[in-house]
Amino acid sequence: MSTKAQQNSIITDLSLAKDGHLKIDWVQAHMPVLNRIRERFEQEQPFKGLKVAISLHLEAKTAYLAKVVQAGGAEVTITGSNPLSTQDDVCAALVEDGITVFAKYNPSPEEYKQLLIHTLETKPDLIIDDGGDLVTILHSERQDLLAQVRGGAEETTTGILRLKAMEKEGQLKFPMVAVNDAFCKYLFDNRxxxxxxxxxxxxxxxxxxxxxxxxxxxxxxxxxxxxxxxxxxxxxxxxxxxxxxxxxxxxxxxxxxxxxxxxxxxxxxxxxxxxxxxxxxxxxxxxxxxxxxxxxxxxxxxxxxxxxxxxxxxxxxxxxxxxxxxxxxxxxxxxxxxxxxxxxxxxAGDGHPAEIMDMTFALQAMSLKYVNDMYNEIGSKVVNVPYELDEQVARFKLESLGFGIDSLTEEQKSYLDSWVEH
Known part of the structure; x- marks a missing residue:
C-alpha cells in the first residue's frame, strides 16, 4: 500500500477497494497476452525512472494495463476518459496498489477537466490517451507541461482524428502512436x-x-x-x-x-x-x-x-x-x-470483453515502449504501430489459445519474391 498514492489521489472512497481488486483479478485471469508482456516488463524495466500518465475508460481492464506499465518501472498516474465510465471501486484498488488516481464516477464537467489537469501536473514523460483530451490540454492550456513529454499512444478513432488535425497544422509537439489503426485493434476491438x-x-x-x-x-x-x-x-x-x-x-x-x-x-x-x-x-x-x-x-x-x-x-x-x-x-x-x-x-456496461482488451492493451503497452525507445527518431508526428508489434500480439494470442500456424518454405519465399519463377 502506497502512502504517496493515497495522499495525492482524488477518488470517491478508498473503502471500496476490495470489490475493485476482485474485478481486476478476474480480468487478469483472462488477459494472457498482457500477462506475458508484464513478465517481460518486470525483467526489462523499460520505464524505470519515468512517469506515465494514462487517460482511459477507468474500469478493471484499464486498471490492469496500468499495473502492467507500473511493473515496467513507471510511476503511474491515471484518470478517466469519460465521466460515466469510471468505476469507483477500481479506482480505490489502484490507489492501494500504489498508483495515483484522479478519477471518480460522474463528476461535473468542470471537475472532470480538473482531474485531467491534475494528471498532467505530475509532469509525465509518456502518456496514453483516449480521445485526445490529455494531448489537447497540453497543447492549449498547459503548454508549460509540454517539455518533458517524450510521446505517447492514442487509443481511439476520435483521438487520432484530433491528432492528425494537430499534425497537419504543425501544432503537434511530440510523437503519438495511432494504436487504433493497428490491425489487432480495429479488426478485433472495434468490430x-x-x-x-x-x-x-x-x-x-x-x-x-x-x-x-x-x-x-x-x-x-x-x-x-x-x-x-x-x-x-x-x-x-x-x-x-x-x-x-x-x-x-x-x-x-x-x-x-x-x-x-x-x-x-x-x-x-x-x-x-x-x-x-x-x-x-x-x-x-x-x-x-x-x-x-x-x-x-x-x-x-x-x-x-x-x-x-x-x-x-x-x-x-x-x-x-x-x-x-x-x-x-x-x-x-x-x-x-x-x-x-x-x-x-x-x-451503461462494463465495456469490451477482457479477452478483446487483452490484445488492445498489449498493443498499448508495447507501443508505449516503442515510442519511449524511438521518440527522437520519430519526431513530432502521428505514426502507426510497427507491423512487427502488431504481429507479435497476434502470435501471443494464438499461443495463448493453443493454436499454431504455418510458415513459408524457402522455395515459397523465393517464388513470391521473384517475377521470373512463375
Missing amino acids: YGTGQSVWDGINRTTNLVVAGKTVVVVGYGWCGKGVAMRAKGLGANVIVTEIDAIKAVEAYMDGFAVMPMVEAAKVGDFFVTVTGNRDVIRGEHYEVMKDGAILSNAGHFDVEVNKPELEALSSSKRTVRRNIEEYALKDGRKIYILAEGRLVNLA
Whole structure:
C-alpha cells in the first residue's frame, strides 16, 4: 500500500477497494497476452525512472494495463476518459496498489477537466490517451507541461482524428502512436469488442427484446460493422446509414438495408451512432421518429445525438430507469436516450470483453515502449504501430489459445519474391 498514492489521489472512497481488486483479478485471469508482456516488463524495466500518465475508460481492464506499465518501472498516474465510465471501486484498488488516481464516477464537467489537469501536473514523460483530451490540454492550456513529454499512444478513432488535425497544422509537439489503426485493434476491438459490448449495454439497460425490431446503425466503420453484425445475430432487421459510398455498398453486400438517416429515422426502434462526428441524429430526425424510439451512442464523445435539439422539441424530460432518459415530445410521442448519449457500452456496461482488451492493451503497452525507445527518431508526428508489434500480439494470442500456424518454405519465399519463377 502506497502512502504517496493515497495522499495525492482524488477518488470517491478508498473503502471500496476490495470489490475493485476482485474485478481486476478476474480480468487478469483472462488477459494472457498482457500477462506475458508484464513478465517481460518486470525483467526489462523499460520505464524505470519515468512517469506515465494514462487517460482511459477507468474500469478493471484499464486498471490492469496500468499495473502492467507500473511493473515496467513507471510511476503511474491515471484518470478517466469519460465521466460515466469510471468505476469507483477500481479506482480505490489502484490507489492501494500504489498508483495515483484522479478519477471518480460522474463528476461535473468542470471537475472532470480538473482531474485531467491534475494528471498532467505530475509532469509525465509518456502518456496514453483516449480521445485526445490529455494531448489537447497540453497543447492549449498547459503548454508549460509540454517539455518533458517524450510521446505517447492514442487509443481511439476520435483521438487520432484530433491528432492528425494537430499534425497537419504543425501544432503537434511530440510523437503519438495511432494504436487504433493497428490491425489487432480495429479488426478485433472495434468490430468484435464494440459489437458485443454495445448490445451488452443496451440489453442490460432496457431489458427489451431485440429480435424482430429494426436497428439503425449510424456509420459503417469497423465499430459499425460489429454493431450491425451482432444486431443481426440477435434477430434484428438492420439498416445502415452512411456518408461514404464505398462503405454503403459494403453494408449492402453484407446484407443490410442502406438509406439516408431521414428515412431510417421513420422506421427505427433502436438507434446506435458510431461515427465520431457530431449531430448525426438531430432535430429533423426526431420529428419523424416513431413513438418509443431508443437512441444510443458508441462514439467517444456525447455529441453524436443532439440532445439540445431534442429538448427543444420536448415538453418534459425524466429518468424512467437507470441510464434511460425519457423525452416527452409536444405532440405526445416519447423518445428515449440511453446513458445521456455517452458511450453506451461503458456508461451503461462494463465495456469490451477482457479477452478483446487483452490484445488492445498489449498493443498499448508495447507501443508505449516503442515510442519511449524511438521518440527522437520519430519526431513530432502521428505514426502507426510497427507491423512487427502488431504481429507479435497476434502470435501471443494464438499461443495463448493453443493454436499454431504455418510458415513459408524457402522455395515459397523465393517464388513470391521473384517475377521470373512463375
